[in-house]
Structure formats: C-alpha cells, structure tokens
Amino acid sequence: MHQANLSTAKTVIYTIIALIAFAANSVLCRLALGDKEIDPSSFTSIRLLSGSIVLFMLIQFKKNKNTILVKGSWAGSVMLFLYAATFSFAYMTLDTGTGALILFGSVQLTLILLSLLSGTRLHFSEWTGIGVAFSGFVYLMLPQVSTPSILGFILMTISGISWGFYTLIGRSSKNSLLDTAYNFFRTTPFVIVLFLINNQHFHYSLKGIILATLSGGIASALGYTLWYAALRKLTMTQAAVLQLVVPTFAVLGGVLFVSESITLRIVISASLILGGILLVLLGKYYFVQVRAENH
Numbered sequence: 001m002h003q004a005n006l007s008t009a010k011t012v013i014y015t016i017i018a019l020i021a022f023a024a025n026s027v028l029c030r031l032a033l034g035d036k037e038i039d040p041s042s043f044t045s046i047r048l049l050s051g052s053i054v055l056f057m058l059i060q061f062k063k064n065k066n067t068i069l070v071k072g073s074w075a076g077s078v079m080l081f082l083y084a085a086t087f088s089f090a091y092m093t094l095d096t097g098t099g100a101l102i103l104f105g106s107v108q109l110t111l112i113l114l115s116l117l118s119g120t121r122l123h124f125s126e127w128t129g130i131g132v133a134f135s136g137f138v139y140l141m142l143p144q145v146s147t148p149s150i151l152g153f154i155l156m157t158i159s160g161i162s163w164g165f166y167t168l169i170g171r172s173s174k175n176s177l178l179d180t181a182y183n184f185f186r187t188t189p190f191v192i193v194l195f196l197i198n199n200q201h202f203h204y205s206l207k208g209i210i211l212a213t214l215s216g217g218i219a220s221a222l223g224y225t226l227w228y229a230a231l232r233k234l235t236m237t238q239a240a241v242l243q244l245v246v247p248t249f250a251v252l253g254g255v256l257f258v259s260e261s262i263t264l265r266i267v268i269s270a271s272l273i274l275g276g277i278l279l280v281l282l283g284k285y286y287f288v289q290v291r292a293e294n295h
Contacts, residue, residue: 007233008233010229011230011232011233011234014226014227014229014230015226015227015230015234015242017222017223017226018223018224018226018227018230019242019243019245019246019249020223020249021218021219021220021222021223021224021226022219022223022227022243022246022249023246023247023249023250023253024218024219024223024250024253025215025219025220025223026100026246026247026250027250027253027254028211028212028214028215028219029043029087029088029091029211029215030091030096031211032207032208032211032212032215033088033091033092034091034096036203037204037205037207037208037211038203038204038205038208038209038211038212039198039201039202039203039204040085040088040089040091040092041088041194041195041197041198041201041202042202042203042204042208042209042212043088043208043211043212043215044084044085044088044191044194045191045194045195046209046212046213046216047084047088047212047213047215047216047220048080048081048084048184048187048188048191048216048220049188049191049216050212050213050215050216050217050221051184051216051217051220051221051224052181052184052185052187052188052221053217054216054217054218054221054222055177055180055181055184055185055221055225056181056185058177058181058221059177059178059181062177071175071178071179071181071182072178072179072180072181072182072183072185072186073169073179073183074186075165075169076166076169076170076179076183076186077182077183077184077185077186077187077190078190079162079163079165079166079169080162080166080183080184080187080224081187081190081191082158082159082162083159083162083163083166084187084220085190085194086155086156086158086159086162087103087155087156087159089155090102090152090155090156090159091152092152093148093149093151093152094148094149094152094153094156095144095145095146096144097141097142097143097144097145097146098141098144098145098146098147098148098152099148099152099156100141100247101137101138101141101145102148102152102153102156102157102160103156103159103160103163104137104160104243104244104246104247105134105160106156106157106159106160106161106164107160107161107163107164107167107240107243108130108134108240108241108243108244109160109164110160110161110163110164110165111164111167111168111236111237111239111240112130112236112237112240114164114165114168114236115235115236115237115240118236120235120236120237122237123283125279125280125283125286126237126279126280126283128276128279128283129241129275129276129277129278129279129280129281129283130237130240130241130276130280131276132272132275132276132279133241133244133272133273133275133276133277133279133280134241134244134276135272135276136244136268136269136270136271136272136273136275136276137244137247137248137269137272137273139265139268139269139272140247140248140251140265140266140269140270140273141247143265164240167227167231167236167239168236170227170228170231171231171232171234171236171239173228173229173231173232176225176226176227176228176229177225179228180221180224180225180228181225184221237280238280238281241276241277241280242277244273244276244277245273245274245277248266248269248270248273248274251266252266252270
C-alpha cells in the first residue's frame with residue numbers, strides 16, 4: 001500500500017510540475033514571438049536544439065547500469081517537431097487567446113477520440129467533467145478570442161493534433177528521460193531542413209535567443225520528461241483534461257510575476273476547470289464505488 005501511495009504521489013508531483021512548465025513555455029513563446037523578438041524558424045530551431053543539449057547533459061549525470069535501452073522513436077520525434085514548428089508559425093497570425101483555444105481544443109479532441117477508438121468507454125461523470133472543464137477554459141479565453149486566419153487555424157490545429165499523438169506515444173515510455181532526449185535529438189534533421197528553407201527570413205535579438213533557449217532547455221526539456229513520467233499512470237482522458245489547467249497557470253503566473261490583478265473571470269474559470277478535472281479524475285471511481293456498495 002505504501003508503494004502505491006508513493007507512486008501516486010510521484011505522479012501528482014510530476015504532473016503539476018509538467019503543467020507549470022507548459023504554462024511557462026506558453027508565456028516564453030508569447031514573449032518571444034508575440035513581440036517579434038525572433039522569427040518562428042529560429043525560435044523552433046533554438047528551442048529544440050537547446051532541449052537536446054540539456055537532456056543529454058542530464059543523461060551523463062544519470063548514467064547507470066540499469067538504463068533501459070529503449071530510446072524514444074522517430075514517430076515521437078516527428079510529432080514533437082510538427083508540434084513545435086506549427087505552433088511557432090501559427091502564433092505569427094493568431095492572438096494568444098485564439099491560439100490557445102484552437103490548440104487545446106484540438107488536443108482534447110485528439111486524445112478523447114484516440115481513447116474512444118482504443119475501446120475505452122467514458123463514464124457519464126467523465127463526459128460531464130470534460131464539458132465543465134472545457135467551458136471554464138473557453139470562458140477564460142473568450143475576451144481574447146478573435147476570428148482566426150485560415151492559415152493560423154490550420155497550423156495550430158496540426159500543432160494540437162501532433163501534441164495529442166506525442167502524448168499518446170509517451171504513455172508507453174519506460175524511461176522518460178532517455179525517450180525525451182532521443183526524441184529531441186532526432187528532430188535535428190528536420191531543424192536543418194527548416195533552417196535551409198527559411199534562412200532568408202531569419203531575424204533575432206539577444207532577448208529572443210534567451211527566451212527560445214529557456215523555452216527549450218528548461219520548460220520543454222524538463223517539462224516533457226516529467227510529462228512522459230506522469231503519463232504511465234494517467235488515462236488518455238485524464239491526460240487530455242488535465243492540460244486545460246495550463247492557461248490558468250499562465251494567467252496566475254501573470255498575477256504573481258507581472259502584478260496583474262485577479263478578476264472574477266479568473267476565479268470562475270479556474271473553479272470550473274478544476275471542478276471538471278476533479279470530476280474526470282474522481283467521478284468514475286466514486287460512482288463505481290457507490291454502485292458496488294448499493295449492491
């Protein structure tokens with residue numbers, strides 16, 4: 001029992017840190033791309049390369065004779081690159097709220113559809129929780145939403161679908177650090193192709209380079225490693241709905257670090273999102289227990 005509790009605690013801690021890292025990534029990307037500090041090709045390239053460097057440094061520190069030999073996959077690397085590249089280019093034509101709505105909406109749909117196609121039947125409480133959490137997310141993002149450009153919509157949808165598949169692939173990870181490191185490393189050929197295609201459109205500032213490095217080396221590399229570690233104990237539905245808390249974390253980051261004020265909208269949306277997540281995580285278990293006790 002103690003071992004099970006320890007495993008659950010680890011999953012909770014890994015999930016929370018990963019989601020905070022996702023929120024930090026969102027803020028770093030917005031600061032770099034929204035303020036035109038760097039072009040999307042350079043941002044994507046620096047993000048993925050710095051992630052590779054940091055992860056391989058961590059591998060050197062953690063080397064041991066029990067290391068599992070499975071080292072990521074080309075499928076994971078393709079999805080990672082597609083997500084990162086389309087995300088960066090999409091934000092050149094989308095505002096933050098619209099981009100977040102399209103991204104997280106497509107992530108939700110992808111993971112829930114994959115879950116249903118794999119034969120998983122969702123309990124009524126899970127469907128309700130997904131609906132409540134997503135309504136809270138939409139309510140949070142609504143003031144910032146504008147009609148998206150067609151190109152921006154397509155790119156961000158591809159980004160969300162790619163992240164959904166990257167998450168699915170991560171559920172079978174046996175060594176989250178090695179798998180994430182090799183997934184990042186295998187994006188190098190795609191980064192080189194991106195560099196060759198867009199080398200006429202590069203522009204960057206020192207601030208842009210620093211933001212891209214922080215995004216890749218810390219928020220992405222460490223966040224994605226912990227996400228893969230947490231995914232072993234999460235269902236696809238849980239993984240989908242948990243990510244809806246990311247924009248709330250990003251907004252709270254603005255409150256804590258940029259002296260933004262807490263509004264009634266933030267309180268209501270956070271309550272809906274967290275309530276919906278609790279329904280997804282605990283609802284099915286609770287109703288199954290009640291039914292068992294009644295019989």
